[in-house]
Amino acid sequence: MPGAQPTLPAGTEPFSLIDFYIKGGPTMHFILLCSILALAIILERSVNLRKGKIISAAFIEEIKKYWYRREIDRAIQACREHDLSLSKVLRAGLLRFDHGIDAVEKAIEGAGQHEAAVLRRNLMLLGFLANIAPMLGLFGTVLGLTRSFDVIASYGMAGNPGAVAAGVAEALITTVFGLMVGIPTLAAYYYFKRKVEVRVLEMEEVSLALIEDLAYEGYGAQASPAPSQVKEQELGARFRERALKP
Numbered sequence: 001m002p003g004a005q006p007t008l009p010a011g012t013e014p015f016s017l018i019d020f021y022i023k024g025g026p027t028m029h030f031i032l033l034c035s036i037l038a039l040a041i042i043l044e045r046s047v048n049l050r051k052g053k054i055i056s057a058a059f060i061e062e063i064k065k066y067w068y069r070r071e072i073d074r075a076i077q078a079c080r081e082h083d084l085s086l087s088k089v090l091r092a093g094l095l096r097f098d099h100g101i102d103a104v105e106k107a108i109e110g111a112g113q114h115e116a117a118v119l120r121r122n123l124m125l126l127g128f129l130a131n132i133a134p135m136l137g138l139f140g141t142v143l144g145l146t147r148s149f150d151v152i153a154s155y156g157m158a159g160n161p162g163a164v165a166a167g168v169a170e171a172l173i174t175t176v177f178g179l180m181v182g183i184p185t186l187a188a189y190y191y192f193k194r195k196v197e198v199r200v201l202e203m204e205e206v207s208l209a210l211i212e213d214l215a216y217e218g219y220g221a222q223a224s225p226a227p228s229q230v231k232e233q234e235l236g237a238r239f240r241e242r243a244l245k246p
Contacts, residue, residue: 023170023173027140031177049199056082068213089115092108101211131186137178
């Protein structure tokens with residue numbers, strides 16, 4: 001009849017997610033472990049790759065005042081007070097301020113590479129989980145199909161075709177769950193990978209702008225005069241624009 005709800009055969013009950021999990025066999029435990037690890041990494045990276053954890057507009061506004069005035073000690077202290085990736089990079093350069101602009105640039109470059117590696121932390125593991133989960137699902141399917149073919153070899157298709165079909169269906173459960181874990185994990189991996197690249201580029205832009213300012217001013221150390229108010233406003237606007245990019 002039109003609109004009638006489909007009914008299950010007598011003696012059968014609808015399967016729950018737990019039923020499917022149990023029917024998938026031991027391989028499902030490893031897929032579940034992959035999903036838990038992937039979720040933990042995704043949550044951790046979502047928190048630590050926020051822009052406020054890496055580059056802060058308020059910090060740039062504070063550091064540029066000391067940088068322009070060549071108040072190095074106060075600038076270093078400001079970097080210590082902010083737990084940001086950018087503050088660690090700039091602090092490395094400021095500590096080499098008395099050794100020349102080349103030393104400052106090399107120190108900033110080295111610290112930037114270190115912070116980039118920190119930002120990429122756990123991404124390799126996330127990529128590994130994205131690839132291994134479907135493979136585990138396929139492994140579970142192969143095991144299930146092997147058992148089904150054993151049934152065929154023992155009793156033949158005519159003996160109990162329902163049991164064979166049920167075994168094949170159960171074998172495919174691990175592939176389904178493996179893909180359910182692997183596809184979103186792989187998407188998250190590429191998303192965070194791109195996000196790290198953007199954050200590193202932003203840090204490089206701000207750091208290079210400050211180095212250009214030193215070169216423009218002639219690197220006169222602490223005794224050099226502060227830049228003009230017009231130049232300070234112009235560079236400040238550049239830093240604010242970079243810091244406020246989404």
